[in-house]
Amino acid sequence: MHMERRGPQKLNRKHKSRSGPRAGKSEMNSKQVDLKLELQSNSWLRIGLAAKDKGRVFTNLFCHFTMENLREAFHAQDGSKAVGIDGITKETYGQELDESLNKLLTRLHKGTYRPLPKRGVEIPKANGQVRPLAIASFEDKLVEWVLAKLLSAIYEPLFIKHSYGFRPRKSVLDAIKVFFCSLKDNKRPHVVEIDFTSFFNTVPHKRLLKMIKKRISDRRMISLIARLLQVGIMGKTGDIKQNDVGTPQGAIVSPVLANIYLHYALDEWFMTEWAPKGAVMTRYADDAVFAFELEGDAKEFNRVLHERTNGYRLTLNEEKSRQLNFNRRERQAFSFLGFTFYWGKDRGSSAPGRLKVKTEQKRLDKKIVEYSHWVKENRHKMTTSELWEATNAKLRGHYNAYGVATNRARLYTYFRKVISQLFRWLNRRSQKQSYTWPGFEMRMQQFPLLAPPPPNRLKQLVDRRIYA
Numbered sequence: 347m348h349m350e351r352r353g354p355q356k357l358n359r360k361h362k363s364r365s366g367p368r369a370g371k372s373e374m375n376s377k378q379v380d381l382k383l384e385l386q387s388n389s390w391l392r393i394g395l396a397a398k399d400k401g402r403v404f405t406n407l408f409c410h411f412t413m414e415n416l417r418e419a420f421h422a423q424d425g426s427k428a429v430g431i432d433g434i435t436k437e438t439y440g441q442e443l444d445e446s447l448n449k450l451l452t453r454l455h456k457g458t459y460r461p462l463p464k465r466g467v468e469i470p471k472a473n474g475q476v477r478p479l480a481i482a483s484f485e486d487k488l489v490e491w492v493l494a495k496l497l498s499a500i501y502e503p504l505f506i507k508h509s510y511g512f513r514p515r516k517s518v519l520d521a522i523k524v525f526f527c528s529l530k531d532n533k534r535p536h537v538v539e540i541d542f543t544s545f546f547n548t549v550p551h552k553r554l555l556k557m558i559k560k561r562i563s564d565r566r567m568i569s570l571i572a573r574l575l576q577v578g579i580m581g582k583t584g585d586i587k588q589n590d591v592g593t594p595q596g597a598i599v600s601p602v603l604a605n606i607y608l609h610y611a612l613d614e615w616f617m618t619e620w621a622p623k624g625a626v627m628t629r630y631a632d633d634a635v636f637a638f639e640l641e642g643d644a645k646e647f648n649r650v651l652h653e654r655t656n657g658y659r660l661t662l663n664e665e666k667s668r669q670l671n672f673n674r675r676e677r678q679a680f681s682f683l684g685f686t687f688y689w690g691k692d693r694g695s696s697a698p699g700r701l702k703v704k705t706e707q708k709r710l711d712k713k714i715v716e717y718s719h720w721v722k723e724n725r726h727k728m729t730t731s732e733l734w735e736a737t738n739a740k741l742r743g744h745y746n747a748y749g750v751a752t753n754r755a756r757l758y759t760y761f762r763k764v765i766s767q768l769f770r771w772l773n774r775r776s777q778k779q780s781y782t783w784p785g786f787e788m789r790m791q792q793f794p795l796l797a798p799p800p801p802n803r804l805k806q807l808v809d810r811r812i813y814a
Contacts, residue, residue, distance in 0.1 A: 389415055393499040400504055407496055408566045411454050411489075416447045419491035423484070430483030431465045431580055439484050450485055457566070461486045463578040463586050464594060478547065480579050480594035490574060490598035497602045500561060505605060506613045511631030512601035518630060518683050518747070519805060522703060525628040525635055525682065526807040530701045534626060534637035535673040536644035539680055540651070541666035545632035546600060547592040549607050550659045551575050554593075557610045574599060604631060611658040620647060628682075635682050637672075644669050674699050684709040684748070702752035703807070710756055713744065718767045725771045734793055737768060741796040749804045757798035765795060 389410045396402060420443065425436035439446055453459040464480035482490060498514070505513065510521035528534055542548075555572060562568065575593065578586040593600040593607075608629065616627050616636070623643055627636045638644040648669050655662055670678050672687070677699070679688040686706045689699035705713075717740060724733065744760055769786050781789070798804075 390495055390499045393496065394502065397500045397503045403560075404500060404562050405564055407500075407562060407564045408455070408570075410496055411451065411492060413444075413447055413451060415492050415495075416451060416488055417443070419488040420447070422491060423487060428465075428467070428481045430481050430486065431462060432483045432485075434484045436484060446485075447488075450488065454489070454570075457569075459489070459570075459573075461489070461574055461577045463580045464597070466579040466581050466587075467596075477595065479596035481596055482598070486574075486577075487598055489570075493570065493574070494599045494602050496567075497599070497606070501602065501606055501609070504561070505609055506617055508627055509605060509609070509613055509629045511605065511629065511633075513605070519750070521628050521630045521683060522685055522750070523805075523807045525626075525637070526687070526701060526703065528626045528628070528637050529672065529687065530808060532674045532701075534624070534639050535671060535676075536638040536641050536669070537672040537680060538636040538638070538644055538648055538651075538669045539667060539682065540634050540636075541663040542632045542655075543661040543663045545660065546595045546604060548660060549593050549604065550591050553658065554603060554607050557606060560610075571599075571603075575603075601631065607658075608632065611654070611660065615654065630683055633683060635680075641671065681706045681708075685750070685753075690752075703750055704753045705748050705756040705760070710760060713760060714763045714767070717764055718771070721767055721771045725774070730772065731793075733768070733772070734795070737764065738796045740764070745796075745798055749799060751801055751804040751806050754798055754801060754804060761795070761798055765790075768795075 389412070393404075393407075393410070396404075420436070420440065423436050429435055450459070462483045462485075464482050464486075467479050467481060468476035469479055470476055502513070508521075508524060510516040510518070510524075529537075551572065554575070555568060558571065559568060574597070576589055578588050579594065580586050593603045612634070613627075613629065616625070620636075620638075620643070621627075624639045625636060625643060625647070627634060629635075636644075636647065638647065652662060668680075670680060672678055672680065674689050677689060679686050681687070684706050685703045687701065687703055690702045691699055717737075720740075721733065721737070724736070728736065741761065741764060745757060748757060748760075769781065769783070772781055772786075
């Protein structure tokens with residue numbers, strides 16, 4: 347009897363040991379091993395976890411310039427992008443990839459790596475001016491890509507949540523939504539909008555490097571950043587202009603360097619001095635807007651802001667920087683990131699104005715002109731079917747960028763203008779008219795162009811159940 351009683355008990359203990367605490371411990375150990383292996387193979391994850399300690403100073407970062415990370419940088423490059431002064435494309439560089447990366451890695455760790463001058467190009471702007479871009483050589487793009495990943499991992503935990511430019515999982519529409527929610531209740535009616543004059547081209551190198559040294563003490567890393575900042579830019583005539591200030595637009599590492607500079611010059615200061623007073627800010631790269639409860643606070647901020655930006659050797663664009671009373675009763679409007687904020691009523695409603703956004707008129711005109719130029723240039727290079735497919739892709743991209751519920755009217759304006767331009771340029775492919783309007787409409791019935799989404803598929807900037 348005694349043996350019969352002990353038998354089942356022993357079996358029960360074995361059963362428990364397979365599904366009880368020991369199994370859980372084994373599963374936990376397995377997860378720990380998986381995490382350890384993932385950490386060993388992912389530099390960015392390891393640095394990101396370490397960077398959560400906001401007081402940490404990184405002393406040894408150069409070890410993350412490895413074959414694996416440079417190879418990842420290679421595969422991340424878009425082979426269709428413009429080439430630098432050396433004329434080397436991704437395809438050419440990849441023909442002897444391991445050998446090329448080994449040579450680059452050796453030069454980096456020996457300290458003999460020197461970036462080539464960038465190729466300067468000018469992109470026309472809608473206002474008739476030009477935007478200068480600096481195109482790096484392909485090998486320098488790999489170095490900048492790894493550096494940008496390192497800096498992003500280190501500084502992401504420091505950046506404030508309302509900084510949206512060039513950051514992971516943050517978009518223009520996210521920035522629009524958060525500032526919309528700050529204004530919709532009319533509790534912060536005093537708005538200050540700012541724009542910097544040639545921000546990317548005026549950031550002082552010494553001040554930027556001093557900021558970076560607060561978080562990074564690796565001398566080789568600081569030296570590499572300095573070399574990439576100071577590299578010359580070759581103009582159309584072949585002359586090389588030395589770069590004493592600025593983080594040139596077009597450089598892969600420039601966006602994160604710009605965010606670092608504005609974090610210390612603007613964001614931290616605002617969150618310390620003005621956020622406790624109920625003020626809010628939203629920044630996307632060098633475009634920023636601020637909202638205040640009291641007009642006196644807005645005026646004082648505007649005054650002190652000029653002093654602070656001058657102290658950091660930045661210049662505000664007075665034409666695009668202003669303070670306004672955005673009270674619901676004032677019916678004023680302002681633009682931010684290609685959207686115009688305004689108070690508007692719903693059709694047939696006598697209720698007080700509701701906050702709405704729509705595509706900024708200048709931005710809309712620019713997008714229409716861009717499409718017109720594109721279809722004019724490609725009407726002879728592409729078949730009608732290819733033009734149709736590419737036009738639908740452009741329409742889809744526009745709706746994704748500006749597809750906000752209160753903006754449907756201007757989405758349709760863009761849609762109609764695109765149809766008009768497509769019809770116009772298809773009829774200029776030869777002396778003989780390609781389409782009559784009825785014939786064009788018949789083709790659109792057979793192969794529809796993508797119309798704006800219905801209201802329920804457009805992005806809501808706030809929950810309609812709350813914002814009624």
